[in-house]
Every structure is written in C-alpha cells, then in structure tokens.
Amino acid sequence: MSKFVTGYSDIGGELEQLYATIMSSKPDWASELASLAIAVDEAKANADPEAALMATIKQQPEVGHAARRLAHVWYAGRLSAENGVDAAFVSEEAYFGGLIWRAARAHPPGLSGGYFGHWRYAPDV
Amino acid sequence: MSDDLDRCDVAVVGAGVAGALIAYRLAAANYRVVMLEAGPAGRNRQDLVADYSLAAIKTPRSPYADNQPSSPVWSPDSEKDYIQLGPSPFKSTYLRRVGGSTWHMLGNMPRHVPADFRLATSYGVGVDWPIDYDDLEPWYCEAETELGVAGDHAELNGLHGAYRSRAFPMSKIWPAYGDIFVAKAVEGLTFEGADVRVLTTPQARNSRPYDGRPACAGNSSCVPICPIGAKYDATVHVSKATTAGAVLRTQAVVTRIELDSMTRRVSALRYTRWDEQGRRDERRLRADIYVIAAHSIETPRLLLISSDSDAAPTGVANGSGQVGRNLMDHLQGQMAAVVPQPLFPYRGPPTTVGVDTFRDGTFRASHAAFRLSIGNDGMGRVETPFAALEQKLVEGLIGSRLRVALGDRLIRQFRISYSTEMLPSAHNRVTLADAVSDSFGMPRAQLSLHLEDYNRLAFEKAAALISSIFDRLEIPDSDRKPQPKDTYSGAGHIIGTTRMGTDAGSSVVNQHCRAHEHDNLFIVGASTFPTGGTANPTLTVAALALRAASKISSLLQRGS
Numbered sequence A: 001m002s003k004f005v006t007g008y009s010d011i012g013g014e015l016e017q018l019y020a021t022i023m024s025s026k027p028d029w030a031s032e033l034a035s036l037a038i039a040v041d042e043a044k045a046n047a048d049p050e051a052a053l054m055a056t057i058k059q060q061p062e063v064g065h066a067a068r069r070l071a072h073v074w075y076a077g078r079l080s081a082e083n084g085v086d087a088a089f090v091s092e093e094a095y096f097g098g099l100i101w102r103a104a105r106a107h108p109p110g111l112s113g114g115y116f117g118h119w120r121y122a123p124d125v
Numbered sequence B: 001m002s003d004d005l006d007r008c009d010v011a012v013v014g015a016g017v018a019g020a021l022i023a024y025r026l027a028a029a030n031y032r033v034v035m036l037e038a039g040p041a042g043r044n045r046q047d048l049v050a051d052y053s054l055a056a057i058k059t060p061r062s063p064y065a066d067n068q069p070s071s072p073v074w075s076p077d078s079e080k081d082y083i084q085l086g087p088s089p090f091k092s093t094y095l096r097r098v099g100g101s102t103w104h105m106l107g108n109m110p111r112h113v114p115a116d117f118r119l120a121t122s123y124g125v126g127v128d129w130p131i132d133y134d135d136l137e138p139w140y141c142e143a144e145t146e147l148g149v150a151g152d153h154a155e156l157n158g159l160h161g162a163y164r165s166r167a168f169p170m171s172k173i174w175p176a177y178g179d180i181f182v183a184k185a186v187e188g189l190t191f192e193g194a195d196v197r198v199l200t201t202p203q204a205r206n207s208r209p210y211d212g213r214p215a216c217a218g219n220s221s222c223v224p225i226c227p228i229g230a231k232y233d234a235t236v237h238v239s240k241a242t243t244a245g246a247v248l249r250t251q252a253v254v255t256r257i258e259l260d261s262m263t264r265r266v267s268a269l270r271y272t273r274w275d276e277q278g279r280r281d282e283r284r285l286r287a288d289i290y291v292i293a294a295h296s297i298e299t300p301r302l303l304l305i306s307s308d309s310d311a312a313p314t315g316v317a318n319g320s321g322q323v324g325r326n327l328m329d330h331l332q333g334q335m336a337a338v339v340p341q342p343l344f345p346y347r348g349p350p351t352t353v354g355v356d357t358f359r360d361g362t363f364r365a366s367h368a369a370f371r372l373s374i375g376n377d378g379m380g381r382v383e384t385p386f387a388a389l390e391q392k393l394v395e396g397l398i399g400s401r402l403r404v405a406l407g408d409r410l411i412r413q414f415r416i417s418y419s420t421e422m423l424p425s426a427h428n429r430v431t432l433a434d435a436v437s438d439s440f441g442m443p444r445a446q447l448s449l450h451l452e453d454y455n456r457l458a459f460e461k462a463a464a465l466i467s468s469i470f471d472r473l474e475i476p477d478s479d480r481k482p483q484p485k486d487t488y489s490g491a492g493h494i495i496g497t498t499r500m501g502t503d504a505g506s507s508v509v510n511q512h513c514r515a516h517e518h519d520n521l522f523i524v525g526a527s528t529f530p531t532g533g534t535a536n537p538t539l540t541v542a543a544l545a546l547r548a549a550s551k552i553s554s555l556l557q558r559g560s
Helices: A002-006 A013-023 A027-043 A049-059 A061-076 A092-096 A099-103 B017-028 B045-054 B119-123 B133-147 B177-185 B235-243 B295-305 B385-394 B399-410 B453-472 B538-558
Strands: B007-013 B033-036 B083-087 B198-200 B247-249 B252-259 B266-274 B280-292 B330-338 B351-355 B370-375 B413-421 B429-437 B443-449 B521-523
Touching: A002 A027, A002 A049, A002 A061, A002 B399, A013 A027, A013 A061, A013 A092, A027 A049, A027 A061, A049 A061, A049 B399, A061 A099, A061 B385, A061 B399, A092 B045, A099 B385, A099 B399, B007 B017, B007 B538, B017 B033, B017 B235, B017 B538, B033 B235, B033 B280, B083 B429, B133 B538, B177 B198, B177 B351, B177 B370, B177 B453, B235 B247, B252 B280, B252 B295, B280 B295, B280 B538, B295 B429, B295 B443, B330 B453, B370 B453, B385 B399, B413 B453, B521 B538
Parallel strands: B007 B033, B007 B280, B033 B247, B083 B443, B280 B521
Antiparallel strands: B198 B351, B252 B266, B266 B280, B330 B413, B351 B370, B370 B413, B429 B443
C-alpha cells in the first residue's frame, strides 16, 4: 500500500513498520487505513489504478484521509501540521529518509552523501 | 596555566570569533589568557545534527538544546524572543555558546569595499570610519587565512576598489547548476545604467581539506549547522587558543565590569559560573587588559549594567552616550518564483553567487546599497518543500502522479534575496529593561528600531532589479512571489552599539577597538562598526580582532 500511495517501489524496511504503527495509532485512523486498503485493492483491478484511487479519494473522505496521511508521512518523515503547528519528525531516520528529497532529486539538508562540487551538475537520477 | 587562576594578562569575555581569535593570537605569544564564555561548550557535532534532524522547524537555534529557553543562557531564536520597543521589529538573533553565532552563520565572507569606510565623505550620509580600506586590507588577508576563505581572487580583486594583496587560501566554492544557468541568462543585462554581473561569493567553507577540516560536501544545512565542520566556526580558534595555553571557562556569565574609581581603568570582571543543577559560584578575574567580545547586544548590555556612580555613571565606556546606539542589521527581502526550466535546488551551499553591482554607487546618497544573493535553496521561506507537498496532496495527487508533480515543482523553485545597508541612527538602540531580569538578576536588553525610507527605497530598487532578472528567465508573473511591501527579515548581522571613531564625544572605542575612557579595555566585534556596508560582517569582525590583538600585544610588551 505504501508503494502504491507514494509512487516509490523500493521503500520498506523499518520505516514501513514504524509508519504502519503510526497509521493505526488512533481508532479512526485505523478505520480509515482499512478503507484505504480496500480502495487500493479495488483500484488495482483498473487499467489505471492510480487514477481509480484518486477518483475514490474524491468520493470517500475516509480513504482520502488515510491516503494523504500515509503519503505525507513517507514524503515528509512526519505527519501534517495541525492547527498551524508543524509536527515533529518521527525519527532521525524518518527525516533523512523523507521521499520529498528524492522527488526533488536532491538530498535532505544535513546529509548530502555527495562530494565537493556535485551541486555544479544536474543530478544523476 | 592553572584553571583556578584569578589573575591573567588578558581576560576575554566571549568565545565567539572575535574573542577566540584574540585569545589564540595572544596565547600563542605566551601571554596568560583566560576566556569567559557565558554559554556551554555543548555536545559533539553529531548529536547537534541529530537534534537538528528532529526539530519541527529548522530555526537557527534548533540544533542547540543547551541554548533553548530551559537554559539560563537561552539564546533568542526569533523577534518574539526580544523585548521590542519598536516601532519596527529587530529580527536577527545570536547564540551564546563556545563558538558563538558562527555556529549558525551562513559563512559568506565578502570584504567591505573602500567607500563603506567613507560613507559621510563620499555620499553625505552616515559616518566615516576612523580607518579606511588600506588600513584593514592586510588584516583581511590574515583573516581569510585564519578562517579559511574560498574565493576567486581574479574575479573579486578590485571590486568597487577593494583590491586584494593576497590570493584566497583556497579556490572558490563551485557555483551550483542553477547559478550557472542564471549567470548566463543575465549576461548583458543592465539596470539603471550599471552592468548586472553574477559573481561568486567568498565563503568560509573549504573547497579542499584545509586546517584539519574536510572539504564541503554540499550538505545544504550551513544555517544552522555544518554537519562535518567544512564551514568555519569559532570553535576552531577556541581550540587553537586552548592548545596554545589559554584557559577557557565555560558557563561563566560576566555580571559586572569593575572599575578603579581613581584611574577609571578596569580592575576586575565579576562573573558567575553556573551548572545544570542550579548551582552558582561567584568569582572575580583580574587582568592587565580586558577584552569584551560578547556581540552587539550582550556587549552594550554588560557595559550599561556596569555603570558606576564614580567612574562611569552612565555605563562603562559610555561618556559619549553612544553605548547601545546605532543598532543595525542588513534588512533583507526576497522574491521567489517557479522557473520554467529546472534549476535543481536543495543541493550544495544555500548560496554560492550574488550580484555585487549595487554595493556601491552615488545612489547611496538617497537609498541603501544592497547585495543580491542568488539562492540555491528553492523558494526559501516563501514555499518550503513541505508546503509544496501539502499543496499537491490537497490537489488529490497520489502515487507516481504525486511523485512527478511534486518533483517538477521542487526542481524549479527559485529565489533571489536582497540585503540592504542600514544607516546608523541614535534612536535604533539597545537599552536595559530595568524591570525585567535574567536568571542572573541582570536587566535584560530591550531593542528599538525604525525602518527608514533609506531602506524602503532600496527594497523597491532591489525588487525591480530582481524582476528584470526574472524577465530574463522568462518567469510568468503568475509564478512570481514578491516580498510584501515594507516587510523585511533579519540577516543575522547584528551591528553597531559600541561604534569606533576618533572623537571620544561621539564614539565608544578608537580605531584599535580600545575604549576611549578606559585604557585597558578593548571592545571587539561587529558592535564597533560605525556603518554596516553590505558585506556579511564576520570577515571584518575577524580582521578587526586580529588588528586589535596586535595592538594589545604591543601594549603588553611595553608594560602599559
């Protein structure tokens, strides 16, 4: 489900387990996650599964809540802001592993993994 | 040297860049030096980076748990942390810890240009410095070597008359992909009759291994912390000072400068050592020479707190009434945009190039000089990557559509910021909030600031220049995010408050940073700048500190 919602097929590991716990940490969140699981299964039967899920999200708010929550935590490494207050990052690994930096073809501030001058060139991937 | 020493040759208050350089130079010359630092030495760099990674908002203070409000030396992290008398807010902050605010500085190291030292003579505004560019040039070279500044000598030699007698110790930090694109796009552009050229920015971050520190790996978190120490911070010279024999006393808050009522010389520093268990230990340190290097808010605060009915009724070194006055910053703004072409930001230092064209010119008679920084960090505060993510989720995107749309937005985010010079003004100032004390019973500082037309007009000019650059980049108006009128942010450049000058009636220290009224007292740091120019202040702070160290050394040799 995480791979489907984020668009990244190579994610998993400890973060997936951590986020699974968070996604079910409240009764209504767990319920919404179950709805999302059903919606994802149904969407996969379509020619364009993503488009099908996006259509379901528009029609079923509880599916949308869970899909946005799951995508957000994977991309940002934390949950959405609430009442204008930014959420804390789930863990150091969650911050550094945020997919947002992969989407930007960059790296999380504080950990480039690069060499001097790599920023001079377009990213490799 | 014994740590329980209560007498030394030189006592230094503050272990930031100015204090550390002086301590290092004098300890290396075999003088007995004691540094008193209000803040802690702190934990190792990796732990600080871990705290940074967890912080919900990556503010300048975010990695430094021991400077948070629970600490007796908590440091301001936003304008809300000051007592502000207005009418305009002062927005720049500082850090009370070993290494000082260099921990969270960006690291740009431009020199002042010659006219910056002659603003009154050249343009009829502000004041002149008691020294000129020629006086400071050799010390700029020394400072660039000490801090480790990477730069392009040929490109910057002679900028607005700022000749360079020595090459940088390291070749330049390479411009980013987007910088190269923008530089090419603005080729041939003129603005108000001047050529708009993109120049590389000299920076105190290593372009090769230097002074035992690694080359910059482009971690992009210079503010608030370099995770690998490739960017200079003053712990480098604190360490060199202690290796040379200086004593560093951390968690040692100076509460009073004591004066001899007959000679008006400083006779001792009273200070309190504190620990995390709440213990306090009152002590006194005597020296031949005293150096106050506590940055531009804590320094005047200490001088004013130390008023003495006999020797200094309005505060130490304040016979001119100038202590605390002329508080300045470089007031900043930015224009952000989504560029048609990918620029691939969020890689490398947050800025590596800028436009220095308008750092000097006859226009300074009517509006502020300014410098543009070409950003390499997306849209800055205007739209963070997290805000872009929220927007794409609100749009209902998911899966590969989310990944592609978000990525397409992020790789085209862009900003150019401008940084403007403030004029010195007596009513922009630091005073004591007598009714509000810190945990040591000392009155807190309160700040007054007035936004002047001199800056407002520069904001407009800078915005117009950026618009002309955006035109070259063919950015549609709908994708431009201008700075709201008359708003600004702080540059983190806290300047003024103990200015230097030749006249004891209108300045606090002389050209060597020596107090006019107390001949064994030196005051160093950006607080001594009579005007602010448009250069990030740290290199000039370092150059003046090295120059003051030389003067102190000669005084000690003469036994005076």
